[in-house]
């Protein structure tokens with residue numbers, strides 16, 4: 370019998386529902402996936418924008434995000450981190466260009482000088498109907514009625530609606546809204562996905578029905594994780610996504 374993880378997160382629930390075997394590799398066997406070009410672009414953009422939103426509103430300009438990108442590049446030694454990837458993916462200049470395009474597109478999705486964030490990288494650790502849930506919310510603010518608006522930066526492509534429904538696309542943020550409700554007694558009104566690569570904002574109004582669906586998904590996934598750990602059987606969900614899966618070489622479905 371395998372030991373189930375001590376807690377789940379909205380993203381690990383997504384992994385299990387996409388492919389239980391992938392969940393086993395990452396969350397039970399604790400095999401870590403090395404960073405990729407795409408994850409590095411995402412992490413760098415998140416880092417710069419986190420610092421950017423700590424500036425005074427009037428200081429949030431394109432010049433200041435450019436300066437901050439340079440500062441963070443040096444402070445976190447991104448040059449060394451990206452260099453290991455440049456042979457296969459592109460040059461340092463390509464990386465900087467891609468990341469900066471995302472930062473520049475922030476002005477297409479909101480006015481940074483009139484957006485006041487209340488929380489960034491906000492940790493939530495709570496219990497949903499007996500399931501321990503942990504994770505970090507990218508950022509949140511309050512609407513005019515004091516209700517929370519949760520948003521998430523995305524630096525990749527927008528999921529194809531043929532493969533991911535709107536509810537699936539927003540599942541992680543809905544789960545975070547539920548976690549904030551249980552942990553902080555905060556009510557969330559709206560969820561936002563900020564697709565910076567394309568400069569698009571996708572929004573969803575949150576309803577009690579959507580929260581209840583997320584609650585059901587969390588509880589059901591925990592039951593499935595426990596059952597798999599008990600039996601040792603994790604389904605391989607073979608799909609086109611396998612070609613991008615780091616664990617493919619050791620996956621029994623591709624042996």
Ligand code: SF4
Nearest residue numbers: 388391605611614620
């Ligand atoms: S290769 Fe495919 S089936 Fe195997 S773990 Fe990865 S996603 Fe799952």
